[in-house]
Structures are given as structure tokens and as C-alpha cells.
Amino acid sequence: MRLSPTDPSSYSNAHELIIHHVDLDWKVNFEKCTISGKAALHFKTLKDDVEEIFLDSSELKIISITVKTSAGEIPLSWDIGAHVENIGSKLTVYLPSKTSGELVVVVEYETDPKASALQWLTAEQTCGKKHPYLFSQCQAIHARSVLPCQDSPAVKFTYNATIHHPSNVIGLMSAVKKASKPKVSYFEQKIPIPSYLLAIVVGALVEKTIGPISSVWAEKEQIEEAAEEFSQTADFISKAEEICGPYVWGRYDLLVMPPSFPFGGMENPCLTFVTPTLLAGDKSLATVVAHEIAHSWTGNLVTNRNFEHFWLNEGFTVFVEQKIVGRLFGSAVRDFHALHGLSELTDCIKTQLSATPELTKLVVDLSECSPDDAFSTVPYIKGSTFLRYLEDLFDGPAKFEPFFRSYLNKFKYQSVLTSDFRTALYEWFRADPANEVLLERIDWDQWLFGQGLPPVIPNYDRSLLDACKKHATLWADNELDSIKSSSILTEKLTSIQTIEFLAQLLDKKKIKDLTSEKIELLGQTYDLHATRNSELRFRFVRLYIRARMMDKMDEILSFLNSNFRMKFVRPIYKELAGWQEAKPIAVANYNKVKDQMMSMCAYGVSKDLDI
Ligand code: BES
Ligand code: ZN
DSSP: OOSSSSOTTOOOOTTTEEEEEEEEEEEEETTTTEEEEEEEEEEEESSSOEEEEEEEESSOEEEEEEEEETTEEEEOEEEEOOOBTTTBEEEEEEEEEEEOSEEEEEEEEEOOTTOTTEEEEOGGGSSSSSSOEEEEOOTTTTGGGTSOBOOSTTOOEEEEEEEEOOTTSEEEESSEEEEEETTEEEEEEEEEEOGGGOOEEEESOEEEEEETTEEEEEOGGGHHHHHHHTTTHHHHHHHHHHHHOOOOSSOOEEEEOOTTOOSSEEOOTTEEEEOGGGOOSSSTTTHHHHHHHHTTTBTTTEEESSGGGTHHHHHHHHHHHHHHHHHHHOHHHHHHHHHHHHHHHHHHHHTTTTTOGGGGSSSOOOTTSOHHHHOSSHHHHHHHHHHHHHHHHTTSHHHHHHHHHHHHHHHTTEEEOHHHHHHHHHHHHTTSGGGHHHHHHOOHHHHHHOOSSOSSOOOOOOHHHHHHHHHHHHHHHOOHHHHHTOGGGGSOOOHHHHHHHHHHHHHOSOOTTOOHHHHHHHHHHTTOSSOOOHHHHHHHHHHHHHTTOGGGHHHHHHHHHHOOOHHHHHHHHHHHHTSTTTHHHHHHHHHHHGGGSOHHHHHHHHHHTTO
């Protein structure tokens, strides 16, 4: 079912009227685990005589709804529909008379303690153990559990917020802080944003400056480590500006989240959220920050109009991320990142999406599927591969980047569909008649709606990949003694190469003599036993599972419980579910820790475990 003409995942009648500004006045209540207060929604009608407003909501307790008029606030009647899983409920607000022009609707309400976008941590669950902690994760369609709104990326609004919170914690939002007193903080976001970019955190946070417009925020135990790990932030921003144009958001701060943060990073404007699993000690995972910085243009300025066109956010962002990597570390490293992405995509199509091949299309149909259920690396990797294909087709960055900037400039502050991108591409390249034959070569249907791997694999520089392949073949095809004496081992791998090598090894149908002795040696050879690199640990743990090493179960569970980042825990639970003796242990562990997970992670794992 398509809930509205503009967005299959939103009830809003955004074709009739749209929210363009929101004023929030919130009280953060750690005893009750609620946010309560008021949201003043400023609407602009797009047609005459609007009679009803349809809003998205999820488990909100609505106290009152009024409309502001010159004679004061007038109460409105409203009606809330049944709760639909993964979607929430339709909130209908009845206007007193047919309305045109501007109107301000004020909703007084309270969130549910189980609001899907909010994670409430007790003091004991934090590093410092002294103060409770709250954070939000609204993407894709969880903002509706925090405020009644048109929860569709087709709609963009500016916002101001007043946040009341206990005096011993700090509040931050996806906005610029205007002022703060001990118990109240004031924020302003002057650039229109989609609802999924609304974000809040409240906790015992400290700040350290890491660049001209950047600080890193974390609990004090992690602040020094975080400042060091993310010291390249300013360089990433300046490369991104070369590629995309001026940075318009004022500040770019980073916030190191608690380990239950379900993603690697989230591009909340002015304040990117990142998982603590990026703290590898050697900056080897910092490219996630380059990715979130790139979203400041692709996603946050030019936004997918609904999540069927999610590749316009993520594919474009990976493309820019890899350009940043290329400018800082060279084109061989850029291409290696692209190839590594392709091997992740291959794995994802084979495992995660084996039962739902229609989700391997670049543009998906979300009329029967929630964005959370459709989430995969397909929009990221197939999308960025498509852009690289186009860049190569039009003779490389010198010709393609000016177009890319013009696309961003043309659609900034707006929301787009794939057809907008296509039209802009034709308009730009048609200026030179010689491009006509190139434009005709693009098989749009295959790229956008074909299933499986990308129809064309660009001609990448494979030099850094070859070493990974050699190492993987060595370990898969040989016995211990010949491995020990192999000259291949003298060629050292970087951490991302080691990640790729392990991915290749895990992808092998058969690994010869996969004994604990062999895994032990492998761990020593690549320094995996003590590594702080979570991507390495993730794959090493999967080797234990592959080898059915019951004696390593404690180590497996300890990794599973050290963070609740979905990218790591979901595949591991899924693999444990396929190992008969381990499944009950995995289920018991899940039941023990699920209350510490964010709802979207617990939901995903329950599906992976078939419960
Ligand atoms: N915007 C995404 C995270 C997201 C996507 C949250 C969809 C909710 C729904 C973010 O920019 C992202 O892509 N994060 C990646 C890291 C990136 C380097 C690929 C992640 O979390 O792993
Ligand atoms: Zn992203």
C-alpha cells in the first residue's frame, strides 16, 4: 500500500500543505524516559481550502492540538488511527474552516518510553557511570516517534528548540547551539532539513576542538582518544568542499556515541553521530567520517524525495567519500575502496538478500516494505558504481565533477527523484553534441531496475586487491606448513587490505583444514587476537563460527555484547542461527541483552534469529 501520493512510507498529505518551520519546547525526563512538551508546526498550504492535516506519529500521547489565530489559540479536534507495525499511526487534524496560506498548529504531547527513535541509558550503562544518557536515531522513519510531523524527506523545515534537561548533563542537537543555562539549552537550525535529520543527545559530554569549525564530543573517558582518531576531519571537509562546493552548515562537530548506537555513523546536520567502534587507535576506520561529511551535500542539501530513491543519498555519498579518499591517499587507494565495496555487495546479495532479490534493485518498491527492512549496501555500492561508470563514460573527473557540482547547486535545499538526476545529466552533457552517443549508451533500465550486481564493473586499479587475493588463496588452499614458509606472507597488508583479505577468505567455498591451530596462526600472523579494529574483529569472529569452534563462544559473545552496531551483530546472529548447537546460546544471549539494544537493532536481530 502507498500511504500517500508522494511517499509510500508516510501518511502526510504533503501535496496539499507542508511544514516549513518547527518550534520545539521539550522537557527531557530521565525518570519517566519521556520527552514531553510542545511542537509548533508552521504550515504553508499548496492549494486552497485545506480541511484536514494528515501527520505521522508513533506511540505518541497527544494531549492537545490547537491552531494559532489572531484571536489566540483555538482547540482543534483530531483522531488517531490504529498502530501499524514499522509505520506508526495516522494522526488526522481537522481544521475549523477551509484554510489557505500560512497556519501554525501547536501539538502538546509526550513520547512513549519505548519510542523507536530514542534510546534511554541508565547511568550504569554509560562509560562514566554517573549520569543517564539519551540519544535519538530518526532515519529512516522514526522521527514520528519523537514528534508528530510529516515524516517524509520530501518535506523540509527549519527549526528552533528549547530543551529543558537536568543541570548535570549537556544537551546537543542537529543544529547550532544559541545559548545555554544550567538546565536549558537553545538551538537553531536555519537550513531546511527533512524530519529524519532531527537529532538530540543529552548526557555527560565534554568537548575538544579538532578543527576550525569542528569539535569532537564524547564522555570524558574517550575524548582524547576520539580527538586523535578523528584528527583528519578538517582535511576531509576541505577536500569535500573542493568536490562539492562551499560548506553551508556553520559547524561540523562529531559525537562519539555509546556502543548501542546501531549505525557506523549518522549525518545529523552540524553534529555527526559516530559509533565508538571506529576507535581503532590508528585512524584506519576514519573514512566513515569522510562519508558523513560528504552527506553535508549529498543527502542533507540534496535529499531523496522518498526512501525508494535512497541511492541518491547513499550512492552519491559513497561516490564523494571515495573521491575524498582519492585526493588524500591516491587513486589506487580510492579504487581499492571501490573494489572492497563490491565484495561487500557480492556478499550482501548472496546472504542478506538471497530471499528478496527485488531489493537488489537500485530503485526499490517500498509500498509493501519499510525502509528498515529494505536497508542494505545495494544503494551504497551499486549507486556509487553507477556514478563511477558515468564519470568514466564522460571521460573522467575533469568533465564529470563540474556537472556533479552543478547538480548539487541546482537541487540544494530540495528533495529529488532519480528522474531529476537523469534530466540534469542530459541537460548538462547535451550542451556538447559529441556526448549524444555516450548518453545513448547508458542502459538506465538495467542500472535502476535490474537485479543483482551492477551491469558494468568499471575498470578499477586492482593492484591493492591482488595482494588480498593472494593471501586468501594461500590460507584457503594450503596446509599449515606450507603457509608458514610462504613468501606471500612477506608482503604486508594495510588494515583495510587485511579486512578485505578476511572477507575473501570467508567468501571461499572451502577452506582447507580449518582447525583451531590454523585460526590461531592466522590470528598471530595478522595480529588479530588483540586488535582494536572492530572490522577486523568482526570478520575474525566469523571465522570462529565458520570453524564451529564452540570453545571460542565466550569470545564470540563478548564481541556481540561489546556493541550493538547492526552491521556487526546482525550477520553474526544470523550465522549463529545456522549453527544448530550455537543457536540456543545465541537466542539466550539475545534475550539477555535485547533491552540494551535500540529497538531497530532488536527488531533486526529477532528476524535474523527467526524469533
Ligand atoms: N545515513 C546513514 C545511516 C542510516 C541509513 C541510518 C539508513 C538509518 C537508515 C549513514 O550515513 C551511513 O551510511 N552509515 C554507514 C557508514 C558508511 C561509511 C557506509 C554505517 O552506519 O555503517
Ligand atoms: Zn550514508
